[in-house]
Amino acid sequence: MSNVDASEIDKFSELAHHWWDPNSEFKPLHDINPLRLGWIDRHAQLAGKRVIDVGCGGGILSESMADKGAEVTGIDLGEKALKVARLHLLESGRKVDYRHIAAEDMAAQNPAAFDAVTCMEMLEHVPSPASIVQACAQLARPGGWVFFSTLNRNLKSYAFAVLGAEYLLKLLPRGTHDYAKFIKPAELASFARDAGLEVVDLVGMTYNPLTKVYALEDDTGVNYLMACRKPA
Numbered sequence: 001m002s003n004v005d006a007s008e009i010d011k012f013s014e015l016a017h018h019w020w021d022p023n024s025e026f027k028p029l030h031d032i033n034p035l036r037l038g039w040i041d042r043h044a045q046l047a048g049k050r051v052i053d054v055g056c057g058g059g060i061l062s063e064s065m066a067d068k069g070a071e072v073t074g075i076d077l078g079e080k081a082l083k084v085a086r087l088h089l090l091e092s093g094r095k096v097d098y099r100h101i102a103a104e105d106m107a108a109q110n111p112a113a114f115d116a117v118t119c120m121e122m123l124e125h126v127p128s129p130a131s132i133v134q135a136c137a138q139l140a141r142p143g144g145w146v147f148f149s150t151l152n153r154n155l156k157s158y159a160f161a162v163l164g165a166e167y168l169l170k171l172l173p174r175g176t177h178d179y180a181k182f183i184k185p186a187e188l189a190s191f192a193r194d195a196g197l198e199v200v201d202l203v204g205m206t207y208n209p210l211t212k213v214y215a216l217e218d219d220t221g222v223n224y225l226m227a228c229r230k231p232a
């Protein structure tokens with residue numbers, strides 16, 4: 001349980017009651033959800049699959065994967081987020097098994113138990129992303145999928161994800177992201193390969209502040225998603 005930054009958990013806990021408000025600090029996650037869900041589903045064909053969502057927060061992605069017919073487990077170390085996630089199931093009528101457990105502990109207890117593992121917008125908030133990647137790989141069955149998304153680290157991502165999103169457009173509260181913790185795609189790919197995964201897809205996610213439209217594109221300069229497979 002040591003791979004956790006308490007100040008990161010506190011940061012998300014303070015906002016927890018807003019998780020399902022599509023016009024709150026979590027608006028960007030609501031807005032990008034259909035895009036990432038479609039991309040994950042195209043790769044992993046979620047219907048009927050056992051999926052674990054690592055760092056699930058209030059369950060925006062978890063619930064949408066359940067809606068696609070997956071049997072979803074969501075884990076996070078934020079108690080408040082999980083409480084909100086469980087409460088929201090009463091409203092949505094969907095089924096997700098939410099658990100307060102570290103990714104590394106879940107992996108030790110349930111190795112190779114899942115057809116797909118998702119870990120979105122979470123790696124840039126933990127002390128050791130490599131350890132989370134390792135745990136995600138361990139959770140996947142041979143032939144299973146592991147999906148990550150995070151923020152690239154360069155001048156452009158600093159300008160867009162920190163200055164643009166937090167200061168200029170105020171899409172996110174100040175201090176949401178710590179530039180030093182951003183991860184280059186090559187670094188994430190190296191964590192994945194060290195964990196025995198094959199990288200099979202890398203896409204960028206862009207935001208146009210004029211049209212307010214998010215899109216999946218080749219440009220991985222700021223936000224990006226990576227799909228990996230565990231060899232069968």
Ligand code: SAH
Pocket residue numbers: 003004005008009012029054055056057058060061075076077078081102103119120121122125126
């Ligand atoms: N994956 C969700 C939420 C992203 S927000 C989505 O994309 O919609 C980041 C989440 O990571 C928060 O819910 C926070 O509580 C969680 N988190 C941060 N550090 C963590 C850790 N060490 N272990 C598990 N969850 C963590």
